[in-house]
Amino acid sequence: MASSNEQVTSLFNQLQTSSQSGQDEQSLQLCDQIIKLEANNKLALKCKVVTLIRLGQYTNALSLIARKFKDDDTLAIEKIYCYYRTNQLQPALELLKEVKQKQQEPDQSLLFLEAQLLYAQDNYKKAIQIYQQLLDNTNKTDHIYDEIQVNLLAAKMGLAFSDKKKSNENDIHNVIVETSQYEVAYNAASLHLACGQLDKARKQLESARKVCHDRLTEADTPQEEIDEELAVIATQLAYTYQQQGRIDDAMEIYQSVIDSGVDDVSVNAIISNNIVAVRQKKDLQDSVKKIKNATTKEADARLKRYQKRVISMNESLLHLYMNKYDACRDLAQRLIQKYPENETLYLVLAAATYQQHKAEAAVEELKKYAEKNPKSLALRFATIQLQLLQSRPAAALQTLESYLSLIDQQKNKKEYYQPAIIALLVWLYEQTGQSDKAMDTLDKASAYWKMDKEFDSTAAPTSIMKQTASFKLQTGRYSEAASDFEELVKADPTDAQAVAGLISAYIEVDPAKAEQYGNALPAIALDHLDIPALERSVPGVKRGYVKKQHDNSTRTIKPKTKKKRKPLLPKQYDESKTADPERWLPARERSTYRAKGKSKKALGKGPQGSFVAGGGIGNTGSANIGGGGSGEKEPSSPDTKTESPKPAATPAKSSQQNKKKKKKGKNKW
Known part of the structure; x- marks a missing residue:
């Protein structure tokens, strides 16, 4: 029988083989066998900690480190990593600081772990600095190089998604993927996506999806793992489609990921x-x-x-x-x-107030929020929108002017003369009857856009000049309008809108030039139009108005005749007979109605000696001892009304009264 040392040596050899081949479950069993033979074997305990980490059993690894390596820092990095994977970020950072203080120069693995912790805490700027330092000090042929590049792009993506103002535009526009790794392509695409470069993101995501599928299929990876790896890329691609307005394509991918059952x-x-x-x-x-x-x-x-x-x-x-x-x-x-x-959350609060029909309260809320965030253009525009919905253009103008005065104090001309802001300001001036201020604003904006070189390649100066010239044309300043339109035509002779404006201005000041420019306008081509089809497609017009008249005779429009609807008559209706005028009344309310047994009940009623019609001989009012009733019955008056039956609220009471009447009748005789 082999000695314990020989058994331990044999088990270590088997452990080395299983560890290199990636058989982690078998490696864990071999570690337990060695520890069973030698409970305090540090190498076996370290191997077990690493194996537990590779199996994802981070809590068990932390427990083993706490029991066997309490005062030993040899597994400090493994302990920090377990803290990181179990989302215990604060203890991980504290232990990281202790380890860095003991090391004169932190090694690469510790820096890599620090960057991961910073990324997990959303501290993207510091994480980017460390990843960039690691990338610069790593050879491109090293297997860790691609992983560092993946994490660096992920940190840049997180910074761009969380706060675009803090992200570096150079990092965004100079993303060059020099690797065939689909993880790198995925993170680069996500960075493009965060910065609104949708088409670049779509191309890289589609490429990463294909490369990932082909590579994992060639490696005989199980289908569950392939679906799990593809789900992340597919979801990001679907989000890109969603941002591009391709809703059906996005929903199709979302549903396919759901159907795959990815956990x-x-x-x-x-x-x-x-x-x-x-x-x-x-x-x-x-x-x-x-x-x-x-x-x-x-x-x-x-x-x-x-x-x-x-x-x-x-x-x-x-x-x-x-x-x-x-x-x-x-x-x-x-x-x-x-x-x-x-600032979007403040807009949600104001929207909730406004939908409760409290428009004024919503405006006051937005003003209060704007005081805390005076530079927020979104809050100001939301306030203006609500004020315009209340038909208060003067208040909206005051809100916009207060924002522009703040921008003017900061001497931020680029922000002040944004085309959308100038257009809104001019429109509000027009609504409040301040045409002079509107014209002055347009003149200043035009002068600024002409001088600013940053906007030479944009359509902003042209749009402002067109708006200025059109406004001058509307207010009767034809000479100035003609001058502005002439500059636009010189800049772009093919601009039909500018040529038309120039003609409109010259008609008032120089008709000859107007005719000259009018001849330069292209003729309206009508050859490709189907006139009859257009006439037939006019909505809301009856066919008679769009029919073609082949003769030149004038069409007489006949007055419309109203059709009389025949009255609805009952079946077996005879026109010769007069209908009963009381046919619509209930039977109880008709003059011919007689209640059953009413005459008998009425005989014993009334005081003694009261007059009963036809009651006695010679109408004396005494009882009818002759035994005969009156020969004739007076017809009841048709004006007499009887109450309609009401629902019995207390049916038990009415039955009791009926019983009492019966007893009274029996006792009488």
């Missing part, structure tokens, strides 16, 4: 959120279920901060669509505490 919490949460965004106000009940799936504890632990922010905002909008205003406001207020820089 990825983050992917399923993002798909649920994106489907809710596509539906908007449709299928609200199903959208509620999908939002719940996107806000579970498991999803919260896996999603990034900017992703959770978007999902929570969509949840508040869903409450708004379902008219749950209190829930909408409560959630939006909680989100503002987490993301105070997000």
Whole structure:
């Protein structure tokens, strides 16, 4: 029988073979066998910790380190990594600082782990710095180079999605993928997507999807793992289609990922959120279920901060669509505490107030929010929109002027003279009857756009000049309008709109030049038009008005004759007979109605000696002892009205009264 040392040596040899071949389950069993023979074998314990990490059993690895390596720092990096994978970021950072203080120069693995922790905490700028440092000090032939590049692009993508103002435009526009790794292509595409470069993102994602599928298929990877790897790329590609307006293509990919049964919490949460965004106000009940799936504890632990922010905002909008205003406001207020820089949340609060028919309160809320964020153009524009909906252009003008005065104080001319802002300002001046100010604003804007070299390649100066010239034409300043339109025509002789404006101006000041430019306009080509078809397609016009008249005779328009509808008569109706005028009355209300037994009941009623018609001999009023009734009965007056029967509120009471009457009749005799 072999000694224990020989057994341990043999087991270590087997452990080395299984570890190199990736058989982690077998490696774990071999580690346990060695520890059973030698409980304090440090090498076996370290191998077991690494094997547990490779198997994803991070909690068990932490427990083993705490028991066997309590005062030993040899597994500090493994312990930090386990903290990171179990989302215990704060203990991981504290331990990382301790290890860095003990090392004079931190090694590559420690820096890589630090960058991962910073990325997990959404500290993208510092993570980018460390990843860039690692990338510069790593050879391109090293196997770790592509992984560093993947993480670097992921950090840049996270920064672009969370805050585009802080992202470096050079990192965005100079993304060059020099590798065949689909992970690198995926992160590069996501970076393009975060910066609005949808077409570049789409091309790289489609390429990454194909490369991933082909490579994993060639490696005989199980279909479940292929679907799980492709689900991330496919979901990002579907989101790109969604941003491009290709909703059907996006929904098809979302549904295919759902049907594949991929058990990825983050992917399923993002798909649920994106489907809710596509539906908007449709299928609200199903959208509620999908939002719940996107806000579970498991999803919260896996999603990034900017992703959770978007999902929570969509949840508040869903409450708004379902008219749950209190829930909408409560959630939006909680989100503002987490993301105070997000101005969209303030718009959600104002929308909830406005939909409760409190327009003035919504405007006041927006003004209060604008005081906290005076540079927010979105809040100002939302305030102006609500004021215009209330038909208050003067108040809207005051709101815009207060914003522009703040921009003017900062001497930010580029922000001040944005075409959209100038167009709105001029329109508000027109609505409030301040044409001179509108003209002055357009003149200043035109002068600025002509001098600014950054906008030479854009259509902003042309649009401003056209708006200025058109406004001068409307206000009767024909000479100035002609001068502006002439500059536009010189810049682009093919601009038919500018030529038409120039002709309109010259008609008032120089008809000869107007005729000259009028001859330069191209003739309107009507050969390709089908006139009869156009006439037939005119909506709301009857066929008689669009029919072609072959003769030159004038058509006489006959007055419309109203058709009389025949009266509805009952079956077997005889016109010779006069209809009963009381036929519409209920039977009880007709003059011919006689209640059963009414004459008998009336005999014993009335005081003694009262006059009863035809009651006694010679009409003396005494009882009719002759035994005969009156020969004639007076017909009841047709004017006499009887009350319609009412529902018996207390049926038991009426039956008791009937019983009492019967007893009285018996006792009388």
